[in-house]
Amino acid sequence: MNPHDERPPFGGSWGRIYAGLAVYLIALIALFTWFTRSWNR
């Protein structure tokens, strides 16, 4: 197998892992926004 096509050890494909990280970022921004609106008054 070409080492540059190597599959990730989890998640099935690199595309899914990248999508997971993007969703994680959106969740973090949402969490920070909730945190700010809840306490920073």
Added chain:
Amino acid sequence: MRPLDWGVLAASLAGIVFYGLWRSRGSRTTSQYLLAGRTMPWYAMALSIMATQASAITFISTTGQSYADGMRFVQMYLGLPLAMILISAFAVPRFHASGVYTAYEYLEKRFDAKTRALAGAIFLLSRGLAVGVSLSAPAVVLTVILGWSSVWTTLIMGILVAAYTVSGGIAAVTWTEFLQMMVMTAGIIAALFTVVFLLPDGVGLPEALAVAGAAGKLNATVWRFDFNDQYNVWSGLIGGMFLALAYFGCDQSQVQRYLTGRSVAQSRLGLLFNGVAKIPMQFFILFTGAMVFVFYVYTQPPLVFHPEAMRALEQQAVYGQLSQEYGRAFQARRDAAVRLDLDGFRRAQAEVDEVRSRALALAGKATGQGRVNDTNYVFLWFVVHQIPAGVVGLILAAIFSAAMSTISAEINSLATVSMVDIYRRFIRRDAEDRHYLAASRWLTVFWGAYAIATALYAQNLGSLVEAVNRLGSLFYGTLLGVFVLAFFFPRTGGTAAFFGMILGEAVVFAVWHFTGLAFLWLNAVGCLVVVISGNAIAWARRGAQVRA
């Protein structure tokens, strides 16, 4: 410092250095010395990447920044996960497939020698300016707070770092950073738990959050768009992404970390782990700063945290009056916080801020500095004066680790670019590997000595230190632009890329000099100018060739 703290600090530093040297024994080829034989596992690269990025002054300043300005600094990192995705998808496979030692070596394979040389020179100039500051800045702060000689602090850190970097090369740097990152994490957790534990009886986390929030310290997101403000969601996502793309994709001090990976997958995992862990880590460092603020709502802090500025202030005629005003404002703020009267708290906070502002201006006049900024001293003051024995040693070990990890990566990458992109390419092309290994070690010695010498000199430069540090980031956008051309514009040649870089650098300096654009955006400006002008020059050259 108590004996227990000295013991913890000395044991941590010695353990880290010996572990790094032990893991890196037997580097007998240039590839092993500069790229660890491309055998590194993802977890070592991941922590090494994070440790390189976290410098001591970041560690000290970030908590102080949160104390003074709130947590909005965390937004600067919002673009980082997106950058990790793009670098993993596009840069890592290309760098691995080309078998290069440096990012700039790739530019010769793609363009030509002059583009490689220019990119390498830009890196050497910008990192060369920064390395002395990386070493001197924490030494200056530790000197002021702990009373240690800055010369000795600089020499001890510099010689320790140079010793293991020269001896073990990149493997020693990576494995020491692996442990240094663990010590930093332990230091952050210890500091956060300690400050929450030290809050007075009756002040739990909900009360602490209410007080910090009322003072505007918990502003983790700001959605208002403003080109001149780097700390909002938009500049963090877009400007921060360009900054992270440039830093992780084009700066050899980071690229070299993931070139050591045993496969593309391992390098990608190392980078993506950084995308997951970096933002929460910054959040908790900033949250620690906010909790230090809450602690000082109930325990009176000094009027000015900078000890030398405070001593100068005490000599002034109006000091007694200022001190009394500050005491009254502090008392009113504490009483309002105890009652959870948040409106009254905000009014008292404004009064505390106003008195402190006058004190800082007066201290600045007295010391001849214009205006004193004491945010870098807040966290260390808290550590030294409030934290119990043992934990102080651990937190100082974390700060030393942060400093050493950044410096070792900088020395190692400067030596690598000097050897691979300058010496082996332009000075001595056909020597044996043994010769290049020796040259790599001697260049590491040179850059280590250079870092120590410039750090000792930089301590006398005052505010210029910050200016030089900022100047370094003026070059990132241009470097990013030339790599975008290399990866995505196959019809653009070396001459177009070379002149695109020169034009990009000129525009970045002009924008920086003539406008108030926030720094994060300069990376995007530099990148866009290089890409547009590089393509325009390539198009014009093709047109001229067709006509000829």
